[in-house]
Amino acid sequence: MNLILLDPAELDATGHAWLRDPRRLRHLREVHRATPGDELTLGIVDGAMGRGRLLHLDEAGARFAIERLDQPPPAALPVHLVLALPRPRMLARSLEHVTALGVKQITLLHTRRVEKSYWQSPELGAAKVREHLILGLEQARDTRLPQVTLEKHFKPFVEDRLPALLTGRRGLLAHPGMPAPCPRGIDDDSVLLIGPEGGLIPYEVERLLGAGCEGIHLGERILRVETAVTALLARLF
Structure with a gap:
């Protein structure tokens, strides 16, 4: 998982994103070995990409503060x-x-x-x-x-x-x-x-x-x- 891809429904009004599905949580823990304070690459489905800072991670969920979403996705093949x-x-x-x-x-x-x-x-x-x-x-x-x-x-x-x-x-x-x-x-x-x-x-x-x-x-x-x-x-x- 080279990109943490977020559904728009996972964003809240405060600029935070919540992940609760087991697959991505397991990947954050076991592959990224992420800990609160880490900055990771985020993207919004059908939207832009950027960076976010992990604020919280446990068995039940992860919370990110989105710091910027200013990068377009790569060009599609024609x-x-x-x-x-x-x-x-x-x-x-x-x-x-x-x-x-x-x-x-x-x-x-x-x-x-x-x-x-x-x-x-x-x-x-x-x-x-x-x-x-x-x-x-x-x-x-x-x-x-x-x-x-x-x-x-x-x-x-x-x-x-x-x-x-x-x-x-x-x-x-x-x-x-x-x-x-x-x-x-x-x-x-x-x-x-x-x-x-x-x-x-x-x-x-x-x-x-x-x-x-x-x-x-x-x-x-x-x-x-x-x-x-x-x-x-x-x-x-």
Whole structure:
């Protein structure tokens, strides 16, 4: 936790912040080894970052005096990530990784090789998704929560939503066997589409290319989704 990220509801009218959840309290005690008087980096969800002084810490809660909030969060990546819904454990890691890298728009998409049971996972609950996004923000010292959209049907997404997403953006379909290597260091506003662990079926590839996406690849190696996502974002941006 490189940033103590505060919900606006945790602030009071006196300029103090109260933390009472066990995860952050445990981190303050065991990792930061914080004691009253320490100055730590704070941020407000979807707001600014700054510094605060720890006034009190025990098993029940921590209280900070906010000294300044004058630093904007880091710039977001210019990309909308469309990711075929991974299996639940991989979803949790992927959300944390892409959030830490600066992705602010995420669409989770159903494709043929996505197990239907994945859509029933508790990991897709709003509270669990937010938890993983918060962990990514804390890691990267960022405050802006990504927006996560669920698309449970492939064809309506391609026909009805994808054209609007691609307006003014570069569409990049990352899939093994595509003709072009992944570009490096682009600054185009982009939509990056990544298939599931078992890959996209030919029909899905055809529809995405037909919608205006460029096919790109990362070489001959077949990577796990969480590895491929990180590698693609790092190489592209």
